[in-house]
Amino acid sequence: MVWEGILKGVFFILLIVTFLALAFKVYVVWRGKKMVGERVKELEEGIVYFFSERCGACKRMEKEIEELEKNWKVVRVDVFSPEGHERAKALGVMATPTTLLVKRGRIIKVLVGVQKAEKIKDMMKTNNC
Template identity: 45%
Template sequence: MNVFVRIKAKAMKGQPLPDLPGKVGKSIAKATDGLVYFFSPSCAACRTLTPIVQKAAQKNKNVFAVDVTKNLELARALKVMATPSTLEVSGGRVVEVHVGMLPQSVLTRLSPST
């Protein structure tokens, strides 16, 4: 993955959540702690990861699976430049950013409820 994309994504770490557009954006803003996963249907890596995250999102209201082709403004507001990208949010701030496949530690947190 492009180093520039990773550097730009990591710059979001520690930043407050901006004003987020749309219904999904408002739900993310209300979440105390959450995980926001951005994917694209044409992304090969996303095809493996998306079903796992979507299943977790059905069971946990603070897990959001966002299709960038349908929510481009939300992706732009959070400076998402590549898929898959995942933001961990807490207290209205971005606490961690993952570009590419999720680390095993994050998948493990999602898996017990799936």
């Protein structure tokens, strides 16, 4: 009987944590969509990449960013630097890695999480955002 109550409590806590994680992901994507159309001072065309040295996903994304640097200008923004933190805050970046695709000085697409370089290249070439 005692174990049944404990298991129910653990299940309830896991359910709440899962719901909150999903809600946060939805919120991050919603904020990303609001960034589309915003002006970017750093470059006219290219990629703005928000990352953190401590982020495991950012470490996996590093080789993809290096591949993208062969074709486009990539502005790297470390969110733990004072300037990077302010820039992320101003745009509403809430997660790392976040990749902004920029054309004509404006954000055309916001990608959150690890992305393949090929996918980003296709989006940049075709404007298929």
